[in-house]
Amino acid sequence: MANVLVIGGSGFVGRHIVDAFRQVSNIDLTVSSHRPTKDGGLKLDFSDFVFPDRSFDLIVNAAGYGVVKTETDPVRMMAVNYQGPADYIDCLTPSCHWIQIGTAFEYDLRVSAITESTPCYPRTPYGISKWMLAHYLGGSVNAPNSTVIRPFAMYGPREEPTKIVPYLIQSQLRGHSVPLSAGLQRRDYVYVRDVAVWVVNLSLRRLRGDILPSVINVGSGQSRSLRDVGDEIVASLPKFDPKLWRWGDLPTRPNESDEFYNGSTLAEEWGFVESPRPISFKETVNYYVEHD
Numbered sequence: 213m214a215n216v217l218v219i220g221g222s223g224f225v226g227r228h229i230v231d232a233f234r235q236v237s238n239i240d241l242t243v244s245s246h247r248p249t250k251d252g253g254l255k256l257d258f259s260d261f262v263f264p265d266r267s268f269d270l271i272v273n274a275a276g277y278g279v280v281k282t283e284t285d286p287v288r289m290m291a292v293n294y295q296g297p298a299d300y301i302d303c304l305t306p307s308c309h310w311i312q313i314g315t316a317f318e319y320d321l322r323v324s325a326i327t328e329s330t331p332c333y334p335r336t337p338y339g340i341s342k343w344m345l346a347h348y349l350g351g352s353v354n355a356p357n358s359t360v361i362r363p364f365a366m367y368g369p370r371e372e373p374t375k376i377v378p379y380l381i382q383s384q385l386r387g388h389s390v391p392l393s394a395g396l397q398r399r400d401y402v403y404v405r406d407v408a409v410w411v412v413n414l415s416l417r418r419l420r421g422d423i424l425p426s427v428i429n430v431g432s433g434q435s436r437s438l439r440d441v442g443d444e445i446v447a448s449l450p451k452f453d454p455k456l457w458r459w460g461d462l463p464t465r466p467n468e469s470d471e472f473y474n475g476s477t478l479a480e481e482w483g484f485v486e487s488p489r490p491i492s493f494k495e496t497v498n499y500y501v502e503h504d
Contacts, residue, residue, distance in 0.1 A: 214419045217242045217268045219297075220275030224371050225313055225363075228408035229274055236412065242268070246275070246292075258296025267305055270415055273297055274313045278338030280372045286337060293341035298348050301356065309418050310349065310358040311411065316400075316429070316472070318343040318362060324435070325475025328362075328427045335467075350426065359424040361411060364431030364474050367441075368404035368492065369499035377401075380442055381500045383456050384449050391461035395438035400431035400473035403492035410484045417482075430484055431474030444489060448497040 218233065220226040221243035233241050246258070258275060277283050277292040301310065317339030319330045332347075334340045349358040367377040383390045407430055418424050436444075439459065446452050 213238050213240050214269045215240045215242070215267065216415065216419075217244060217271045219244050219271065219273045220313075221245050223274055223276065225276075225366065225404060225408065226274035227370055228368070228404050229272055229411055232405075232408045232412040233415075236416065242266075258292045258300075268308055270309045270311065270419055271304075272311045272313070272411060272415060276313070276315075276338075276342070278336075278341065279315070281374055289337055289341050293338070294344040294348070297345050301349070304356050306356055308356045309424075310356050311415060311418075312346060312349060312358060312360045313411070314342050314346055314360045314362045315339060316362050316364045316431070316474070318346060319472075321469040321472045324471045324473065326429065326472055327474075327476040328425075328429055328478060330475075346427070358426065359414070359418070360427045361407075361414075362427065362429045363407050364400035364402055364429070364472075366404040366407060367401055368496050371404070376438060377441065377445065377496060378500055380445055380457065381449070381497055382504065384445075384452060385500060385504045387453070387456065389456045389458060391458045393438070393462045393464050394460045395442065396470075397464065397468060398435035398437050398471035398473070400434065401436055401441055402431045402474075403487050403489075403496075405495075406485065406487050406492070410479070410482075413483055425478060425482070428478050428482060429474045429476045430479040432486055433474050433477070433480075435471050435473040444493045445497065447490060448494040450501065 216233065216239050218226055218230050218241070221230045222245035230243050233239060275292055278289045316326060317336055318332050318334050319326050320333035321335065323330050332343050334343045346360045349360065371378050373379065373382060379390065410430065414424060442457060
């Protein structure tokens with residue numbers, strides 16, 4: 213039975229990965245979070261530099277700080293995204309495989325169709341700190357075998373309410389009018405549950421002996437504007453008032469890329485399958501209806 217650790221198991225991505233792992237037999241799963249969990253999971257906070265006193269065959273690091281606009285502490289960002297994991301990596305046995313949940317923000321987002329060979333030129337503190345760990349995994353003599361997964365814009369149940377998809381949904385559910393930009397910027401939106409299931413399947417393939425690529429992008433492979441995403445949400449809402457979404461009331465953020473998306477097919481070659489979008493948006497809307 214393989215020993216697997218999921219770090220950041222209470223976060224947006226981590227909880228979906230944990231849910232997917234729990235559908236698998238013959239896995240001794242340990243879940244860690246920076247805060248105590250109700251099911252007795254392991255407390256692991258990279259800002260404390262205290263690590264588990266046991267060995268694992270595979271670790272999925274879904275911990276992250278800085279993707280949410282309220283997470284702005286630069287010291288904690290560097291500790292969680294780079295220094296803490298790097299220190300832990302130095303303690304691991306060479307046989308452990310590390311799967312790192314990175315971000316598309318590690319790349320030069322002035323390139324529209326981004327592949328694994330696109331230069332890494334992060335332009336945000338979050339992207340820089342995530343890229344630093346990926347660079348450490350690729351260059352440290354102490355680093356275990358590793359795979360860096362770089363998702364594009366994930367959406368789905370349990371996402372932080374200030375992110376665009378829950379923000380739009382809750383505006384309609386609560387009848388709150390919200391100011392928005394023109395919504396013309398184009399991004400690659402991918403369902404978090406699809407990513408989580410795929411990460412678990414990759415993990416199982418690695419545990420069976422497959423040699424994974426060192427970096428894999430994952431996204432839908434298409435760019436959609438925020439307005440397009442709004443239209444997809446509308447189809448699943450119980451009711452819709454177009455006046456609540458005030459498109460064009462806010463300026464576009466300075467230096468924001470007009471368009472970027474996953475231009476690689478490597479994830480599909482390694483088994484990534486995207487759910488039909490009407491289903492994934494329906495599941496997402498239903499979650500916020502039930503938890504509003």
